[in-house]
Amino acid sequence: MTFLVELEQEEDGRWIAEVVDLPGVLAYGQTPEQAKAKVQALALRVVVDRLEHGEAGPDLVVFPLRPHEPMAQYPCETRLIRAAPNRLNH
Numbered sequence: 001m002t003f004l005v006e007l008e009q010e011e012d013g014r015w016i017a018e019v020v021d022l023p024g025v026l027a028y029g030q031t032p033e034q035a036k037a038k039v040q041a042l043a044l045r046v047v048v049d050r051l052e053h054g055e056a057g058p059d060l061v062v063f064p065l066r067p068h069e070p071m072a073q074y075p076c077e078t079r080l081i082r083a084a085p086n087r088l089n090h
Contacts, residue, residue, distance in 0.1 A: 001060065003043055007032050019043045 004020040010028075017039035018026040025043050029035030050056040 001047070005036055005039060007035060022046055 006018050008016050010016055014028050015032045015035040016028050017035035019039055022043055025046055027035055027038035027042055029038055
């Protein structure tokens with residue numbers, strides 16, 4: 001998921017950032033960095049909302065699945081951790 005952000009300075013000195021691929025997703029900031037940060041956060045909220053409501057297109061976010069591999073191929077260590085004695089019951 002990569003979105004193009006366009007930055008432009010308004011006549012009043014503020015900066016506006018817009019996500020080109022998400023119509024209506026724009027934000028103002030006092031600096032280009034602030035405007036970009038705000039529009040990135042807004043874009044993520046819009047993407048989440050679309051995913052939750054089934055409105056996201058098939059290419060908006062891609063979650064490839066890793067091929068299934070048996071768990072035996074993943075070595076692990078098991079340790080028994082004993083709880084400290086409960087001193088309130090003594």
